Amino acid sequence: MTRSEDDLRKDDLRRKIIGLSETSHRKSYYPQLKEQINELSIAMDALQESEDKYRTLVENVNIGIFRTEPWEGGRILQANPALWQTLGFESEEEILSHPVDDIYLHMENRAELMDKLKQFGKIKDYKMEFKVRDGSTILCSLTLSAEYDSEGNIKFVDGVAEDITEKEKKSEALRQANNKLNVLSSITRHDIVNQVMVLEGYLLLLEEKVTSPEQIELIQKMKGSIRSVDRHIMFTRDYQEIGINAPEWVNLRDALKDAMISLDNFQVNIHMEPQDYMVFTDPMVWKVFYNIGNNVVKHSQAKNLYISTDEQDNQLLVVFQDDGIGIEDKKKLFKKGSSSSGYGLFLSKEILSITGIDIRETGLPDEGARFEIIFPQGQYKPVQ
Amino acid sequence: MSGEKSDKTSNQSQGSLPTRKFSAPEIILGDGSRNLIGQYVNSLSGRNVLLVTDPGIIKAGWAGEIEDSISSEGIDVVVYDKVSSNPRSLEVMQGAELYEAAGCDLIVTIGGGSPMDCGKAIGAVASNQCNVLELEGVDEVALPAPPLICIPTTAGSSADVSQFAIITDEEKKRKFAIISKTMIADLALIDPETTVSMNPELTADTGLDALCHAFESYVSNASSVITDMYALEAAKLIVEYLPKAYDEPDNLVFRDKVMLGSMYAGLAFSNASLGLVHAMAHSLGGYLDSPHGECNAQLLCPVVRFNYPFASEKYKILEKAIVGENSSRSDGLDKLVRALEDLNEHLGIKPGLSRMGVKDDDIEHLSKNAFLDPCLATNPNPATVEDIERLYHDSL
Numbered sequence: 176m177t178r179s180e181d182d183l184r185k186d187d188l189r190r191k192i193i194g195l196s197e198t199s200h201r202k203s204y205y206p207q208l209k210e211q212i213n214e215l216s217i218a219m220d221a222l223q224e225s226e227d228k229y230r231t232l233v234e235n236v237n238i239g240i241f242r243t244e245p246w247e248g249g250r251i252l253q254a255n256p257a258l259w260q261t262l263g264f265e266s267e268e269e270i271l272s273h274p275v276d277d278i279y280l281h282m283e284n285r286a287e288l289m290d291k292l293k294q295f296g297k298i299k300d301y302k303m304e305f306k307v308r309d310g311s312t313i314l315c316s317l318t319l320s321a322e323y324d325s326e327g328n329i330k331f332v333d334g335v336a337e338d339i340t341e342k343e344k345k346s347e348a349l350r351q352a353n354n355k356l357n358v359l360s361s362i363t364r365h366d367i368v369n370q371v372m373v374l375e376g377y378l379l380l381l382e383e384k385v386t387s388p389e390q391i392e393l394i395q396k397m398k399g400s401i402r403s404v405d406r407h408i409m410f411t412r413d414y415q416e417i418g419i420n421a422p423e424w425v426n427l428r429d430a431l432k433d434a435m436i437s438l439d440n441f442q443v444n445i446h447m448e449p450q451d452y453m454v455f456t457d458p459m460v461w462k463v464f465y466n467i468g469n470n471v472v473k474h475s476q477a478k479n480l481y482i483s484t485d486e487q488d489n490q491l492l493v494v495f496q497d498d499g500i501g502i503e504d505k506k507k508l509f510k511k512g513s514s515s516s517g518y519g520l521f522l523s524k525e526i527l528s529i530t531g532i533d534i535r536e537t538g539l540p541d542e543g544a545r546f547e548i549i550f551p552q553g554q555y556k557p558v559q
Numbered sequence: 560m561s562g563e564k565s566d567k568t569s570n571q572s573q574g575s576l577p578t579r580k581f582s583a584p585e586i587i588l589g590d591g592s593r594n595l596i597g598q599y600v601n602s603l604s605g606r607n608v609l610l611v612t613d614p615g616i617i618k619a620g621w622a623g624e625i626e627d628s629i630s631s632e633g634i635d636v637v638v639y640d641k642v643s644s645n646p647r648s649l650e651v652m653q654g655a656e657l658y659e660a661a662g663c664d665l666i667v668t669i670g671g672g673s674p675m676d677c678g679k680a681i682g683a684v685a686s687n688q689c690n691v692l693e694l695e696g697v698d699e700v701a702l703p704a705p706p707l708i709c710i711p712t713t714a715g716s717s718a719d720v721s722q723f724a725i726i727t728d729e730e731k732k733r734k735f736a737i738i739s740k741t742m743i744a745d746l747a748l749i750d751p752e753t754t755v756s757m758n759p760e761l762t763a764d765t766g767l768d769a770l771c772h773a774f775e776s777y778v779s780n781a782s783s784v785i786t787d788m789y790a791l792e793a794a795k796l797i798v799e800y801l802p803k804a805y806d807e808p809d810n811l812v813f814r815d816k817v818m819l820g821s822m823y824a825g826l827a828f829s830n831a832s833l834g835l836v837h838a839m840a841h842s843l844g845g846y847l848d849s850p851h852g853e854c855n856a857q858l859l860c861p862v863v864r865f866n867y868p869f870a871s872e873k874y875k876i877l878e879k880a881i882v883g884e885n886s887s888r889s890d891g892l893d894k895l896v897r898a899l900e901d902l903n904e905h906l907g908i909k910p911g912l913s914r915m916g917v918k919d920d921d922i923e924h925l926s927k928n929a930f931l932d933p934c935l936a937t938n939p940n941p942a943t944v945e946d947i948e949r950l951y952h953d954s955l
């Protein structure tokens with residue numbers, strides 16, 4: 176007897192309704208739930224592990240880490256050992272029972288700091304003095320960031336405080352030593368220059384009294400020597416100023432203008448065609464521009480000097496092109512005391528190298544000199 | 560039994576106890592039991608409840624009362640009342656969306672079969688992350704739904720104790736069944752007091768639905784000794800007390816009895832399934848959106864006639880239970896049908912599907928859908944599409 180498809184379907188359905196081989200579950204024996212609980216407990220273990228890892232890190236790190244309430248009279252809610260130890264507390268509990276305003280050397284500084292935080296949400300590397308319980312003070316570099324609640328009010332302040340007392344002392348000592356050295360060398364230089372002038376005067380008097388051509392020639396040589404001593408002394412003055420000031424963003428056009436105005440120039444037409452850029456460099460950079468300009472005026476016999484910029488391959492070229500006789504021997508151009516330009520180009524290269532900027536001369540002999548100053552990526556940006 | 564080795568699930572084997580199972584929710588039954596809702600939401604760890612109901616129940620005040628009870632435990636309640644009298648798939652999906660958006664963790668339904676079926680399906684959709692249409696069939700719900708508490712306010716559908724949820728596929732204008740153990744509530748809070756608010760018409764419709772549950776599960780080819788016990792007792796209680804509750808709506812004793820009968824019928828059909836009456840009623844409800852109870856009431860007598868030769872023994876027992884002993888001589892079938900017709904008449908059900916808007920032209924479509932309904936699988940007389948067409952026709 177053959178049975179129709181419908182009969183088979185109905186039989187199958189009936190068997191399923193009776194349900195002895197059903198696969199679904201009541202909630203009370205819900206295996207998927209058990210699986211989910213297993214997964215959850217694995218995740219919890221992993222979380223615990225990662226929490227332990229970070230806790231160890233926070234506890235062992237040599238920098239103070241803390242969380243405080245933002246308002247005046249607020250408490251310190253969390254502090255790692257580095258913080259409470261640095262501030263001279265015996266335990267975390269002890270520092271937590273201490274009002275946060277009280278650890279600042281000047282309470283009002285904290286209020287100012289909180290105002291800034293409200294405004295910016297974050298404060299980075301801010302120098303701040305704190306009280307240590309033994310009565311001493313420490314200087315910290317403080318970085319704070321605000322944590323907000325759902326209504327946008329500051330809920331906590333999380334902070335990192337690095338004790339920079341020692342570091343600051345050392346760099347202060349270094350600054351003082353440098354100052355002393357500068358003072359010493361400028362006094363000495365001043366004395367030498369005076370003596371050189373006196374010497375020049377005596378030579379002038381002597382020159383009038385001497386008639387023998389041999390002696391006159393000797394006097395001329397002595398005068399040459401004195402000029403050379405004078406140049407050396409002037410170089411020490413210029414070189415002393417290099418690298419004293421931190422590099423900064425300098426307006427390129429302004430620096431070029433300043434340099435060109437300072438030139439003693441009656442013959443060369445200067446064409447200023449640079450784009451507007453800011454360049455990150457030693458503030459002495461104008462001296463480099465001056466040196467190049469001076470070189471053109473003094474030695475190139477050029478009628479025109481073209482100053483332009485050219486941005487290509489992620490670098491910025493500042494180009495000084497003249498239409499003079501050009502430079503034949505380029506090998507020693509930037510060496511100390513090499514050419515007729517004296518120390519100028521050597522100095523220029525030194526100034527630029529402090530911030531990783533290069534200079535080269537690429538002019539063709541018949542087409543005049545061409546100095547290119549190369550600012551790498553990140554050290555130039557358009558003027559905003 | 561054709562070529563098969565043995566059919567363990569068949570109940571045609573003589574003299575032995577066929578292997579059957581019986582599933583039921585935790586049941587709390589009794590007047591005022593609805594007041595325990597807060598306690599039980601708590602014990603099921605609900606913190607944010609989706610309360611599924613319908614506008615009628617809100618108007619009657621039951622939904623508000625339950626909402627207040629739950630809130631007073633400090634538990635959040637989100638109300639979903641966009642449920643039609645034949646709940647639609649879109650309503651289920653919207654409910655599931657609300658359940659997720661509001662971060663709910665437990666479902667409470669209060670109302671008749673519609674909010675209960677809708678709430679059950681919402682739970683299954685929420686945990687299985689699918690369209691409700693994908694859950695159609697028997698044992699097709701892979702993941703259990705979140706905790707569910709059902710509070711029935713009608714004495715009929717008994718969705719609160721059953722593993723059935725009937726949803727309308729509004730696009731195809733048909734009803735489909737989700738039959739799964741996951742559709743069984745965690746708790747049925749059955750409080751007959753809530754049925755007092757039913758008007759006579761609804762009392763009749765829902766009560767006759769319950770009677771059909773009793774009849775169909777009793778003669779089902781998947782019935783068991785356990786379901787038989789419940790089905791027979793249900794038939795007795797409903798036939799005796801439904802007309803009384805209809806006549807005296809405020810008599811709580813009658814309401815209690817009808818509710819009890821409905822619950823017994825629910826436990827029976829949940830485990831033994833139903834038959835041709837429901838297959839045809841589901842098709843009608845899906846196509847014409849007709850009230851489920853009234854469809855059943857119109858179809859029970861013709862189907863009893865159609866099935867009688869295939870389950871006469873059981874029908875005789877039903878007859879004895881309903882009509883009494885003293886008439887064993889007369890023709891059983893006619894007597895039984897007459898008793899049912901009398902009941903319909905008492906309850907104000909006028910015969911004729913045409914009065915419900917069914918037309919000759921609808922019958923072909925209706926019959927096709929009824930033929931595919933899973934309830935047909937357990938009908939004692941294996942009906943063909945033509946049989947069904949004829950039955951619709953005769954019931955016009």
Ligand SMILES: [Fe+2]
Pocket residue numbers: 716768772837851
């Ligand atoms: Fe029903």
